[in-house]
Amino acid sequence: MSATIVVIGPERTLPTLRARFETGGRVHSFTDAEAIEALEHIFRHRPRIVAIEREFSGTSRGAALIGRVKGDPSLAECEVRVVAHDASPRPSGVRRPSAPDAELPPRALQQGVRRAARVRIAEGIEVLVDGDPAQLLDLSILGAQVVAPFALKPNQRVRVSFADARGVVRCLGSVAWASFEMPKNLPTRYRAGIEFKGANAEALSLFCEKHRRT
Numbered sequence: 001m002s003a004t005i006v007v008i009g010p011e012r013t014l015p016t017l018r019a020r021f022e023t024g025g026r027v028h029s030f031t032d033a034e035a036i037e038a039l040e041h042i043f044r045h046r047p048r049i050v051a052i053e054r055e056f057s058g059t060s061r062g063a064a065l066i067g068r069v070k071g072d073p074s075l076a077e078c079e080v081r082v083v084a085h086d087a088s089p090r091p092s093g094v095r096r097p098s099a100p101d102a103e104l105p106p107r108a109l110q111q112g113v114r115r116a117a118r119v120r121i122a123e124g125i126e127v128l129v130d131g132d133p134a135q136l137l138d139l140s141i142l143g144a145q146v147v148a149p150f151a152l153k154p155n156q157r158v159r160v161s162f163a164d165a166r167g168v169v170r171c172l173g174s175v176a177w178a179s180f181e182m183p184k185n186l187p188t189r190y191r192a193g194i195e196f197k198g199a200n201a202e203a204l205s206l207f208c209e210k211h212r213r214t
Contacts, residue, residue, distance in 0.1 A: 008031075010053060016086070024049070050079070052080065053083060060179045119140065143176065146194065154178055173199070176192075
């Protein structure tokens with residue numbers, strides 16, 4: 001554990017945050033767009049304090065970073081603080097998330113894609129979202145849950161294609177919810193629920209049955 005301090009937040013807030021913490025030790029600052037670089041620095045140097053600007057902490061990327069730091073035993077002595085750039089710093093009130101909770105979006109945002117029975121899909125099944133491959137986790141005639149290496153944002157309109165030996169099923173839809181994840185020892189990713197608009201229910205049902213997890 002080093003005596004350094006890491007501050008992370010929107011670029012406009014960093015001068016104020018740096019000035020506030022510089023009396024306590026050497027400060028390293030990262031913008032909210034540099035969350036991955038910040039996390040790598042934290043694991044490499046294990047700073048005494050990680051100060052996360054309050055506005056950034058409320059984003060999915062900020063919450064994911066807090067979860068990774070608070071959930072890693074090697075950083076148990078690292079104090080995480082959520083701070084407002086125009087107020088005094090205070091210890092973070094963010095609880096240590098369990099692994100399942102860290103990956104689930106708010107319940108209210110999931111309800112839109114759960115009006116039909118969902119089928120858990122076998123591992124390794126991919127779909128195309130706007131032409132790019134994503135892992136399919138579960139599927140119903142009304143929607144799907146996917147994990148993708150590219151950004152997905154709520155209300156984003158997307159084209160989803162399911163392909164197998166039977167042919168290709170194409171759907172139009174919109175992202176109902178999305179969360180940014182920083183899984184340990186894995187690349188960062190986005191988990192999202194997609195709600196279909198006027199999809200072919202029969203074709204989706206056949207795809208579900210063929211690729212159901214056993």
